[in-house]
Amino acid sequence: VTARVRLPAAVNAHSHAFHRLLRGRTQDQTGSFWAWRERMYAAARSLEPESYEHLATAVFAEMVVSGFGAVGEFHYLHHRPDGSPYPDHGMELSLARAAQKAGIRLVLLDSCYLEGGIGQPLNATQRRFSDGGVRAWLRRLADLRAAVAQQFDPEWVRVGAAVHSIRAVVPADLAVIAAELDPDLPLHIHLSEQPAENAQCRAAYGVGPTELLHRSGLLTSRLSAVHATHLDPGEIELLGAAGCSVVLCPTTEADLADGIGPGVELAAAGAALALGTDQHAVVDPWLEMRALEYGERLRSGIRGRFTPQQLLAAATAGGRRSLGLDPLGPEQGAGSPFLDDWMEIRTDTVRTAGAAAEQLPLVATAADVAAVSIGGRIVARNGIHETLGDPADLLEEAIAAVQQQAR
Ligand SMILES: [Zn+2]
Numbered sequence: 376v377t378a379r380v381r382l383p384a385a386v387n388a389h390s391h392a393f394h395r396l397l398r399g400r401t402q403d404q405t406g407s408f409w410a411w412r413e414r415m416y417a418a419a420r421s422l423e424p425e426s427y428e429h430l431a432t433a434v435f436a437e438m439v440v441s442g443f444g445a446v447g448e449f450h451y452l453h454h455r456p457d458g459s460p461y462p463d464h465g466m467e468l469s470l471a472r473a474a475q476k477a478g479i480r481l482v483l484l485d486s487c488y489l490e491g492g493i494g495q496p497l498n499a500t501q502r503r504f505s506d507g508g509v510r511a512w513l514r515r516l517a518d519l520r521a522a523v524a525q526q527f528d529p530e531w532v533r534v535g536a537a538v539h540s541i542r543a544v545v546p547a548d549l550a551v552i553a554a555e556l557d558p559d560l561p562l563h564i565h566l567s568e569q570p571a572e573n574a575q576c577r578a579a580y581g582v583g584p585t586e587l588l589h590r591s592g593l594l595t596s597r598l599s600a601v602h603a604t605h606l607d608p609g610e611i612e613l614l615g616a617a618g619c620s621v622v623l624c625p626t627t628e629a630d631l632a633d634g635i636g637p638g639v640e641l642a643a644a645g646a647a648l649a650l651g652t653d654q655h656a657v658v659d660p661w662l663e664m665r666a667l668e669y670g671e672r673l674r675s676g677i678r679g680r681f682t683p684q685q686l687l688a689a690a691t692a693g694g695r696r697s698l699g700l701d702p703l704g705p706e707q708g709a710g711s712p713f714l715d716d717w718m719e720i721r722t723d724t725v726r727t728a729g730a731a732a733e734q735l736p737l738v739a740t741a742a743d744v745a746a747v748s749i750g751g752r753i754v755a756r757n758g759i760h761e762t763l764g765d766p767a768d769l770l771e772e773a774i775a776a777v778q779q780q781a782r
Pocket of ligand 1: 389391449565601653
């Protein structure tokens with residue numbers, strides 16, 4: 376009998392499944408986020424519904440064996456490379472089927488992406504992201520919700536909304552979204568990941584990105600700001616006062632040299648923190664929790680900025696709130712089926728032996744996850760998926776197939 380501790384399954388509040396193609400393939404590169412983005416765009420050009428379903432199944436399986444019970448997939452690979460639509464929501468339903476096969480709960484955050492940058496047209500790669508206009512996006516979103524509701528159980532697959540960033544949607548369209556988007560839908564946006572976004576926003580509109588969202592009427596408790604790395608005190612105050620969620624992606628932010636966001640200050644101001652693996656440099660809720668705290672320590676010179684319990688809350692209840700899986704809020708969500716999702720951690724491995732159970736967020740890794748249960752069914756044991764087998768095999772096959780196609 377192995378020694379184990381049972382904890383709630385983690386929630387991955389920010390994912391781009393196709394970024395998994397880039398793991399271990401950009402580390403020969405110097406420069407900033409913007410140089411990395413060129414490689415990411417090359418990966419984005421190569422995917423079709425069938426190959427994406429394969430890849431996403433493997434990536435979601437990796438999440439499941441690592442202890443995630445739900446994922447918010449921030450999705451913008453909507454259309455064919457030339458911008459024309461696939462029939463019947465080809466890419467979106469591929470992601471939904473992938474989640475179903477992997478046995479993970481999916482909130483598909485369908486993203487409005489209309490501009491190539493502030494004052495810039497879409498480039499050749501970005502064409503497939505765009506619906507051509509904000510109302511066309513709203514119409515496709517409504518249609519997608521109906522299609523998903525028809526084909527999938529809402530406890531397993533739901534549609535949410537996203538605005539890619541204030542770089543990709545102009546203020547007039549942000550206001551349309553604030554006025555017309557169903558208020559029940561969670562809404563995510565990439566916010567101030569890079570200083571250049573803040574500078575461009577101020578140059579074009581005279582205010583920073585957070586203030587721009589505030590003026591557009593988008594700063595409400597259903598909004599999740601992803602990254603929120605480069606904020607001034609006034610912006611932190613705005614996000615906190617509005618009761619926004621903030622999705623931090625500490626391993627991605629380290630990998631892309633984004634910077635360390637003001638997590639402690641945001642939480643103190645009233646924002647609810649969640650965690651995401653974003654570009655999947657690693658898929659491991661434990662490393663994400665640890666990276667959040669380690670970033671804070673390196674930034675402040677102080678240990679224990681977050682308690683282990685606060686880190687675990689960000690990885691679980693915070694994610695459920697961000698994705699709208701706890702409509703009553705984390706405290707009042709008793710009876711929610713999502714609370715029955717759990718993972719068991721071995722406490723007798725080389726990493727965890729001798730550790731106090733409540734300090735596991737600073738100790739364990741995904742390799743210590745002995746079992747994962749989602750929706751009352753065991754879906755993974757010791758790194759192996761119950762129905763799909765070893766996610767490493769799935770990933771190897773799916774990535775090789777995409778690379779073959781790209782050649
Ligand atoms: Zn992202």
